[in-house]
Amino acid sequence: MSVTINYKNNSSKLNSSNLIMFSDENFNISPLKKHISSSEHNFIKDLIKTMDIKKKILSFDISSKRKLILVSLKKNITNSDVENLGAKFYDLFKDSKQTTYFLNSDTISNKSKIFVGNFLHGLKLKSYSFEKYKTKKNTKSISINVIGKNKPSNNDQIKFKAIEDGTFYTRDLVSEPGNILHPDEYAKRLNSLKKIGLKINIYDEKKLKKLGMNTLLGVGQGSIRGSYLVTMEWNGLRDKSKPLAFVGKGVCFDTGGISLKPAKFMEDMTYDMAGSAVVVGLMKSLALRKAKINAVGVVGLVENMPGGNAQRPGDIVRSYSGKTVEILNTDAEGRLVLADALTYTEEKFKPKFIVDLATLTGAIIVSLGSEYAGLFSNDDRLSKQLIEAGDSVEEKVWRMPLNKNFDKLIDSKNADMQNINYVGGAGSTTAAQFLQRFILNKTPWAHLDIAGMAFSKYGGALNSGGATGYGVRLLNKLIEDHYE
DSSP: OEEEEEEOSOOTTGGGSEEEEEEETTOOOGGGGGGSOHHHHHHHHHHHTTSOGGGSEEEEEEETTEEEEEEEEOTTOOHHHHHHHHHHHHHHHTTOSOOEEEEEGGGSOGGGTHHHHHHHHHHHHHTOOOOTTOSSOOOOEEEEEEESSOOOOHHHHHHHHHHHHHHHHHHHHHHSOTTTSOHHHHHHHHHGGGGGTOEEEEEOHHHHHHHTOHHHHHHHTTSSSOOEEEEEEEEOSSSOOOOEEEEEEEEEEEOOTTSOOOSTTGGGGGGGGHHHHHHHHHHHHHHHTTOSSEEEEEEEEEEEOOOTTOOOTTOEEEOTTSOEEEOSOTTOOHHHHHHHHHHHHHHHHOOSEEEEEEOOOTHHHHHHTTTOEEEEESOHHHHHHHHHHHHHHTOOEEEOOOOGGGGGGTOOSSSSEESSOSSOSOHHHHHHHHHHTTOOSOOOEEEEEOTTTSEESSOBTTBOSEEOOTTHHHHHHHHHHHTO
16 A cells, blocks of 8 residues: 655645644644634534543544544654654554545644654555565555645655655565575665665675675575675765765575574575665665765675585684684674675775674574664764664664673684684674674774564554564664764
């Protein structure tokens, strides 16, 4: 189902159409008298007395063709609260026979005009569905026509749409099956983003071998598909200021390699590239809204397969950094992809900070479930900014420990380090500790383990199940609040 938003100066159909209005938390509708007829005002005023006002959205059937819908806004309501109301509106009316609505922005105070944008933003995010491979698609479309003076500004409208487009692009990528979105196809799709102003560089296996990115290449060597590192640059400032850097794990399908995963639920491993998809969606959003920032996105794209040329447990590889890694488990592959990507990003772009995202460990789901992403960082300031941004858009993160005492769990007798902790425990922390070893120049760095957040079987406040797009809005908020 699609949702279209139209901003109109006026409407002659207002008195005969479905109308959305805003009220206070007690559903005091006296201020709405001038927007509806006296008979309608008296009708809903009487009915409100018999209704549960805790529901926050009340609907009144005036006739078979006209609904009046009231949305209550509590005192000190947040942008995120309003977005959730927009999502709730979608859930309530997605199956309604009526598909055209007028939203009267004049029923909200001028000071809160951004709330109209937030309401529609939440509605749009909730409406997403992935039906590309269904022969019978839901062709229904809901149209929201926004009237009145308290609309979001043109700039805010562009921002909201850019974030939606970036989030939906992330969800699309994560939803694709592994036979379609393998590394070769993924690299082609990223190359097409040149048309929106991103500078794209694709490093294929020949180039990666020359660079010495052997930890990344080792993961993909069992697949008939290629392995790639792709960089996406957005230069929104004319100066040569250091960019913000975002790095993503792009394991397009993860069988575990020779350390083969159990068959049950292996189909979910199509979303093991979600970290990279977040980086791609964020970079698309920044380009679409012409963000006044310099930023770079770097993704490592591989497929982890148990082929005749696959990496073996016990192999030792030399990373781009020069450090050697003993592979004890080929299913701990994401950290190997990120290792080379992190060092390259730091050396090549010399960024202000690096944030990496990955569906890295099942252990983080044991720790935090599907409520928080795990945050590991070498920098308190960056951590605080990420926590605040996450709370603001309800894409929450929880800081987890890093400590040199964990190093002994990943030190190897045969190489500089091993890729898993065989002792057991602290699975997410030792994975993050491994990654930290590839930040060589003390660049502020944060690692987000999004294994519990990238995909939801039951849906959330702003998604209806499936790929969530978690991280795009979080990182966009980080940029808006602190770096733009």
